[in-house]
Structure formats: C-alpha cells, structure tokens
Amino acid sequence: MERTLSIIKPDGVKKNIIGEVIKRFEEKGLRIAALKMIKMSREDAKGFYIVHKERPFYESLTSFMSEGPVVVMVIEGESAITKVREIMGATNPKDAAPGTIRADFASDIEHNIVHGSDSKESASYEIPYFFSALEIK
Numbered sequence: 146m147e148r149t150l151s152i153i154k155p156d157g158v159k160k161n162i163i164g165e166v167i168k169r170f171e172e173k174g175l176r177i178a179a180l181k182m183i184k185m186s187r188e189d190a191k192g193f194y195i196v197h198k199e200r201p202f203y204e205s206l207t208s209f210m211s212e213g214p215v216v217v218m219v220i221e222g223e224s225a226i227t228k229v230r231e232i233m234g235a236t237n238p239k240d241a242a243p244g245t246i247r248a249d250f251a252s253d254i255e256h257n258i259v260h261g262s263d264s265k266e267s268a269s270y271e272i273p274y275f276f277s278a279l280e281i282k
C-alpha cells in the first residue's frame with residue numbers, strides 16, 4: 146500500500162468538478178484516506194512548492210494556488226503515486242493522454258486542475274504538510 150497527496154486546484158474547484166475528479170480516482174480502485182477543503186495563504190503555497198522556488202513560474206504558480214479554495218486529499222492504494230499520475234495525465238494538458246483529467250478539463254500548464262505527488266520522497270513531504278497522522282484513516 147502506498148499513499149500520495151493530491152490537490153484539486155482552485156480552477157478545479159471553480160469548474161465544479163470536485164466530485165468528477167474524486168470519482169476518477171475511486172473508480173480505479175484508489176481509496177480516499179483523508180480529505181478537506183482549505184484556502185492556502187501565499188506563504189502556505191510557497192512552502193508547499195518550495196522545490197520549485199528557483200523556477201520562473203514559482204511566483205505565478207503560488208499566486209494561483211492561493212487565489213481560492215482547494216481540496217487536499219490523501220489517496221491510498223497499490224502504486225498510488227503512479228496511478229494518480231496516470232489518471233491526472235501529463236502536467237501540460239497539450240501532452241495529456243485522452244481521457245485523463247488534465248486532457249478533459251485543464252486549460253494550460255499552470256491551470257491544470259489537479260496535483261499529485263511525483264515520488265515517494267515528495268509524498269512524504271506533502272502529506273504531513275496538510276494532514277496530521279490522526280486525520281488519515
């Protein structure tokens with residue numbers, strides 16, 4: 146069993162597709178082990194994406210991620226990290242395979258609806274960034 150952190154970003158919440166995104170994870174056999182809606186401050190978003198701090202898109206990404214509510218969740222299952230990334234599709238929706246969340250709903254590489262941890266190492270930073278052990282069931 147593996148755990149990963151996923152976020153339905155402000156564009157996903159605004160497009161009213163929270164249920165659709167969760168359904169796509171659940172129907173592939175993944176389980177939601179924790180979930181909440183929050184609004185990040187700019188500092189919260191900067192801390193979450195700290196690995197990208199030298200990238201040219203860091204300022205605009207962290208501004209976007211703190212502009213409205215997001216749904217954060219812990220997703221559990223066999224190979225959950227890889228499975229979630231397959232269901233989401235490539236970061237840039239132009240490259241995302243048909244039938245993936247980003248191909249179906251994302252408008253561009255920044256406004257790409259959903260986030261998923263890219264490795265075990267990322268998941269072990271990202272999950273406790275939002276959830277205490279007691280909140281994960």
Ligand code: CMP
Nearest residue numbers: 197202206236254255256257259260261
């Ligand atoms: P995410 O999976 O949340 O991880 C980092 C995010 O940075 C990524 O999704 C995109 O939203 C964003 N991102 C990655 N590359 C670029 C880019 N070239 N331009 C703008 N945003 C980017």
